[in-house]
Amino acid sequence: MTKEDDRAREEFTSEAEELLDTLSRDLVEFEAQGKNVRPEVVNKIFREVHSLKGLAGMLGFVEISELSHNLEDMLDRLRMGKIPITKDLIDLLYDSVDSLNRLVIAINDPSLAGLVDVTNLASRIHRTVTSQPQQKVEDPFSELTLDEQTKKSLTEYEEHRLLENVRAGKYILAIEQTFDFSDFDEKLRALTSVLNEAGEVISTLPALDSSGGSGIAFRLLYGSMLNEPAVAALAPDARVSSLRKDTSPAAVAAAGAAMTPPPPGGTTAADVAAEDDLSSLRSMSQTVRVDITKLDHVMNIVGELIIEKTQLEALTRQLTTQQQRMAAHELGKIARNLDRKLSELQKSVIETRMVPVGQIYSKLARTVRKVARELKKEIELTLRGEDTELDKMMVEELTDPLMHIIRNSIDHGIEPAAERVAAGKQPEGRVTLTAYQQGNSVVLDVKDDGRGIDPEKIRQVAIKRGVIGEKDAFDLQRAYEVIFAPGFSTADQVSEISGRGVGLDVVKKNIQELKGTIEVISKPREGTTFRISLPITLAIIQALIVRASGEQFAIPLTSVEESLRIYSRDIRTVERREVFTLRDFTLPLLRLSDAFGLSDDHDHGPDTKWFVVVTRAGEKTVGLLVDALVRQQEVVIKSIGERLKTIPGIAGATDIGESDIVLVIDVGTLIDHFGGRARETRALAVH
Amino acid sequence: MKILVVEDSSSMRAYLTTIIEGGTESYDLEIVEAASGFEALKTLPHHTFDAILTDINMPDINGLELVSFLKNHPVYKTIPIMVISTESSDEDRKRAAALGAEEYLVKPFQAGELIEKLRRLLKVA
Structure with missing residues (x-):
């Protein structure tokens, strides 16, 4: 079987399972309503079987197609009122759905195929259909004024x-x-x-x-x-x-x-209800499809439980008298067990939300074909790491930004064939998308082997569009920043694929909304890589709780490189900016109290102790200056109101089990707003 | 050229798209997908379609109602339509023709059949 066939089979199996799942539920409703069943329920069942038949027929699953065809024929008569609703009929429907379920499972596990007697079901359906005399059809329009x-x-x-x-x-x-x-x-x-x-x-x-x-x-x-x-x-x-x-x-x-x-011989609803020995339908499928909002709800409950657990721990710490110590010891044990179980639960819930990013690959491949044709460029697309898993919601939200970046690479990165040949490259441009997991993040690289980013050209365009001034300092790093600036994107990027003529600034914004980062690495004449890093899930994170000017803040651990204790005398000022020498690197500092406009009540003598939390977003780092490190703990990020949303540097709020609400820092936008510095400037520069 | 595919089953949609893209490689063809009659109605003003392919049995509004709307619309009435449905609905097939649908395709069909009818619809060789 080719890969295409595999994909078609997979898509069919998943849609068929979904259909049969709905079908089973509708059958239960049908049975419950009995003889007085609402017509739309019967019609819905008919439509579901009809869809299944169509799908199976197209893909050549003969048994499923034949069984659903027979079943559809029977349901068609049923919805047209040509055959009566009986217990036998409902039994037959249940048996048929059960068999269809088995046949669908057998697609992936042929050893089960023998379990279904399609012939027997077909003759039962045939008997049901033919036992009823044809009724004459009346003209419904005779009494109506219908156009x-x-x-x-x-x-x-x-x-x-x-x-x-x-x-x-x-x-x-x-x-x-x-x-x-x-x-x-x-x-x-x-x-x-x-x-x-x-x-x-x-x-x-x-x-x-x-x-x-x-x-x-x-x-x-x-x-x-x-x-x-x-x-x-x-x-x-x-x-x-x-x-x-x-x-x-x-x-x-x-x-x-x-x-x-x-119709004569038909049973009534009471008859159906009286004989309630209908065998239950045991599904053989190992897969359940769940509405993502239900998982969100479970995730929220897990979050609430984690808060409860934290409160329990806090309470335990307060038990200090001799008598209380025994209780505290026991409570501590319970809290630790609870903690372990909760982490397991949380991990399982996160896993159920995970889907492979490969789900959007075929869509991307189609876009690339389309764009390549549109721009008259030959593109060789390679997609790697399709099994890399990511939160379902994020995969959905990722499609648009990814498409945009790929389009951007083909449009601006890949040179026309003639230019490529002249540069000693093969005429077809290569675009590679690679997804992989890195710690608690998923990274997506979109790499092209095009002309690379020419900082001078970027500078010219940026000046022309008023993004930067004629005399502004400009280097490769600045060029990488400017391409993501609002207003930089060129008008000719308006296209059907991106839909709305958006620029990379919107891509960056979308990625930031997913708490991710985007950066660019480019080599002239060799190509450009756009690198998107995303947290695996958004809802629950490990955070470092810090204190500044009496307020507590949570910094996501994924953004923390290290933390260290320094004295006021270690802080130097370079170009009106406070910095600190960390090994051989000059680290820009940002006082958290300044960032959020809090009054600084800290003593400023040379021996004053500070803590520096070295944070990083993409390739940029900044040291956050705080009064104290409180502890490390799990936090559940809750979104905050519209008003606070616009404040840079805040990702949301969290309740850490004490009375106050704590703000969660978004290092990415904090650095964007207050500046950071590329840590590996040398590594990034052209080799 | 641009065509609209209206079909509520996502795998059937994917299947149709794959066949059409495979069979029309030589022309510049773009496919827009709609998962329901409502979605189709919402999509219409944003594109200029050269052909529309629609299923009959769908939630919201059915394929016939969609054809009826299109064929009575001052702008859309010239867009050729192919109705795709199953052999069990012979009556529906007649109605589709009466409403002005140009082509009718019976499921299950061969890829070649779909492409041939689509070419006829688009008046391309």
Whole structure:
């Protein structure tokens, strides 16, 4: 099997499992509602089987395709009211879904294939379908004033539902409303769900905004026991009109009386309910698909538990008298056990959120093909490290920035073929994306073998666009910074792929919102690498708690290189900036109290002790000057209000188990705002 | 050239895209995907499509309702449409034709069939 086949099989298996999972849940609902099942439940089951059949057929999974085809045929008759709802039928549906589940599992584990008797199921389905006499189809339109366009747009099923509603003596109404284009989907779904509470939305037909405006109009076909004014009250912004030719109560009542009796031999809902020995469906699948918001919720609970645990520890420390010591000892033991279990729980929850970054690789590959064609460049794309795992949310958020960087590399990095050949390179440009884990971070490198960044050219462009002044100091490091500056991106970057003509400044902002960093490493004529580093997850981090001017702050440990104790006399001033000589390196310092405008109550004598926390974001480091290091602990980052969001250097807030809320420092934006210094300037410079 | 693919199953969408991209390598073809009728409606004003491929059985609005809208729209009515659905819905096939859909493709189909109908739709050799 080729890699493409593998991928298709994987995608099929995952979607099929998801479909069957939903299907099982819908079957439970079907069974619970019994004979009076809501038509949309049956239709939904039909649609799910229909999708499964389509998928299996395309990919050549013959048994799944045949079984779902038979099942679909039966469900089609069922939703059209051609066969009755019986216990046998529900059993058959359960058995079929169970078998489909097994067949899907057998795709990846062929040893299980023999467990399913498709022939037996097929004949059971056949018997169910053929035991029912064909009913004659009535014309649902004879009693209605329905326009041709609406008639033609009804599917066979919708026509059947209309007929059922007409027969049941329901009011048949047209509901017309014009929506704003920007949010018609939300508004219309909300309206539909309100209407479905009191009846059945049979069809939804979009139309041009008749008022000539820029909105979009919808015409719903609705069957309900409620009359026009009652429905008008449910849909206050809509125009409601009756479609029945004769809406006098007598006619409706007569139509109601004419409702057809249940087909002979059919069981009632009570019958179904009475025989509740239906075998339970045991899923053989080892995989469960979970809504990410549920995992978020679990993650939050874990966070809260960690806070509780910290409080327990704090309390234990306060027990000091002789009598209390025994209790403290025991409590301490419990707290330590709890701590261990909590870390395990936390690790497991984080693991369940992890997905391989390879999920977005095929999308990226497609973009590269498209961009290459658009720019008429030959590109050889290599994607590595697709198994590297990252938080699901982050993978989603990463797609756009990655696409943008890759596009940028092809557009600005890779030279035209002729220029490449002249420079002794192969005509095809090479772009490589490599993902790998590094400590608690995941790193993504986008590397091209293009012309590299020419600082002089960057300077010219930056001056032209007013990003820097003519006389500003400029070096390679500054060039790397400038390309991420707002306003630097060129207008010709507006493209369909990035969609909105955004520049690298937006990419940087997106990455920073994920608490990540982006940096660039370039060699003239040899190529450029954009390096994105991201924390594996956002919610819970290890932090160093520090104190400055009486306030506590949490610094994420991933940003901390080391911490050391110094004296005031060790601090020097170079170019009006406080620095400290750390081994052979001049480390710029930043007083945390200055950064957040706190009054500095520290004694400034030469023998005053300080702590320096050496922090790093990407290739830049800064020493944060604080009064004390409190301890190291896990913190749960909570987002803070909109107002504080704009303050540079704050990632969020956390509750560390004491009374006060502690701010979590975002080293990346702190350095951006107050300046840092490239630590490995020499290593970064051109070799 | 740009085409819109409306299909609620993500793997079917991926499959369609792969076939189309593989079979139309020689022209400059861009595919925009929509996972529902609503999404299709929302996408329309942002592009100029040369063809639309749509499934019938979808949540929100079905493929026929989408065709009806398009074929009654002053701007979109000229966009050729291919309806893709299954053999069990012969009646729906007739309705799609009555509403003005140019092509109809029955699932499951061969890759070559899809490409041939798409070429016919786009009027390219």
